[in-house]
Amino acid sequence: MSAWGMRDFRFLWGGRAISLLGSWLLVVAVPAHVYALTGSVFATGLTLAAEYLPALLLGPIAGVLVDRWDRRRVMIVADLFRAGAVAAMLIGTPAAIYVAVIAESVGAVLFRPAAQAHVPAVVGTGERLTSANSWNAATDGVVRLIGPPLGGVLLVWAGFEVLICLDVASYLVSAAAIALTRRRKAIRQERVTFDFKVFKQLKLARVLLPLSGVFLLANAALSALLVPFGVRNLGGSAQVGFVLSALGIGFLGGAVLARWLGRIQLRTALAAAQLATAGGFAVLFSAHDLTTAMIAATVIGMFGSVTVVAPQTALQRVADNAHLGRISAAFLVVEAFATLTGALAGPWLAESASLHFAAMTAAAITAIGALAAAVTVPRVMLATKRSNEQVDAHA
Structure with a gap:
């Protein structure tokens, strides 16, 4: 509070x-x-x-x-x-x-x-x-x-x-x-242009940008498959609505969980949350009853929320505030590209192979992204603005 x-x-x-x-x-x-x-x-x-x-x-x-x-x-x-x-x-x-x-x-x-x-x-x-x-x-x-x-x-x-x-x-x-x-004092800069110097200077942003893109691409692919999956396997569009509501409930739980994760390293929180999300994806798109699907959707919402919020909080702490607009915009571009690509790739793969194969492929990509996060994300704590460990984020 x-x-x-x-x-x-x-x-x-x-x-x-x-x-x-x-x-x-x-x-x-x-x-x-x-x-x-x-x-x-x-x-x-x-x-x-x-x-x-x-x-x-x-x-x-x-x-x-x-x-x-x-x-x-x-x-x-x-x-x-x-x-x-x-x-x-x-x-x-x-x-x-x-x-x-x-x-x-x-x-x-x-x-x-x-x-x-x-x-x-x-x-x-x-x-x-x-x-x-x-x-x-x-x-x-x-x-x-x-x-x-x-x-x-x-x-x-x-x-x-x-x-x-x-x-x-x-x-x-x-x-x-x-x-x-x-009104707050504006940050005055002689010249502001978009270049990659910010990402060269800030390893955390450089690593998180592609990881975010991979997660959002898989998420968009699965989102595009949710309605046809719900109609075929769960009974209709009304059941899809219940699954979406469960996702919303999970997001609420994720907001609470994100507060508790401030005491651990970002790489640990991000990898664990993304791996749990991948597991939720696999269970959801293998479900044959609404109860299992809603439980899986709640898990996806909870840990998917952490996957988004934890990196955002870490970047807001580590990055210079004068650069945050450009960093946030770069992530917005990646989000848009990944969402459009995933929304097209998921249905295409489902029609080329099968819906279950497309969903499991996206879940596997999410899990691979979790493993990559565990290895590549710098040692940054979520709880404090600066620490000795956070020096590595700029390396």
């Missing part, structure tokens, strides 16, 4: 939570609305491509801008821009929706690295940073749990236009909440 005692963090957390919920309300609604308009599976799938394309193209540029500009102001402007972009969906045509999704994603490409870099400036890099990231991880779990089904219900009950208005309002509330935080 240490971060919760800080007024500025409460505003940051509240704004992020509300805007995140607004976005997740549309996760089901936007593709469903496009499908209703076009009747085309391909046209519906383009909404995913439109969401991730800006991160691939603009991530490095966004990192430079975030490190050059005042991050608080960047987040406010990004929220206002996203509110306008989402409002454009009210035009109603598929083309307008694609353009709006791309524009909203552009705002997210600026907001996310700015937020990740700004949190340590608000709460510091000690115990409160772990607390802040745990709060954010718990929020992600709750939103993942309630956002998509709530959006689906509201789409049927109130209509697409109401959901759009709710998302617009969420971004406006987020911008107002961030505006209520105190």
Whole structure:
């Protein structure tokens, strides 16, 4: 609860939570609305491509801008821009929706690295940073749990236009909440460009970047297989919804678990969590009953959350705050590339061989990534800002 005692963090957390919920309300609604308009599976799938394309193209540029500009102001402007972009969906045509999704994603490409870099400036890099990231991880779990089904219900009950208005309002509330935080002294730099010097100087970032890509690629492949697997093996789409809810519950547990792992080394926490996630993947896609699948999904959510939160916390502590925007943007680019690649590779492998073979291959890749983390990640402790061991992270 240490971060919760800080007024500025409460505003940051509240704004992020509300805007995140607004976005997740549309996760089901936007593709469903496009499908209703076009009747085309391909046209519906383009909404995913439109969401991730800006991160691939603009991530490095966004990192430079975030490190050059005042991050608080960047987040406010990004929220206002996203509110306008989402409002454009009210035009109603598929083309307008694609353009709006791309524009909203552009705002997210600026907001996310700015937020990740700004949190340590608000709460510091000690115990409160772990607390802040745990709060954010718990929020992600709750939103993942309630956002998509709530959006689906509201789409049927109130209509697409109401959901759009709710998302617009969420971004406006987020911008107002961030505006209520105190201004902080900007980090002045003579010249900020995107280059690889940051990664050459910081071994931790250099090692974690490909490891993150491998994990997210496997995760995206399995996510793309979850719906057809649930329909074939678990009984239908309703059962898939229960599995997704179990993932959300696991994310909540992961937020608590991440706090307890602060006393051990990052390499140990990351390798153990990723190996447990790989085991959860294997059990889930071998399950023939809903109970086993939900237990496996809870394990995946819990340890998958740690796999994401622990490296983020370590980087926020070890890296110079003046470089965090570019580092976060680089990870955002890798996330977008890995997600798109995995979402295409998983179904392709399932059709070429079998769904079970594709799922077990992705689980094996996740396990190999865990072993690589145990060997390659520098000796960095999660609990403190600096220690003698952390010198190795810069080597």
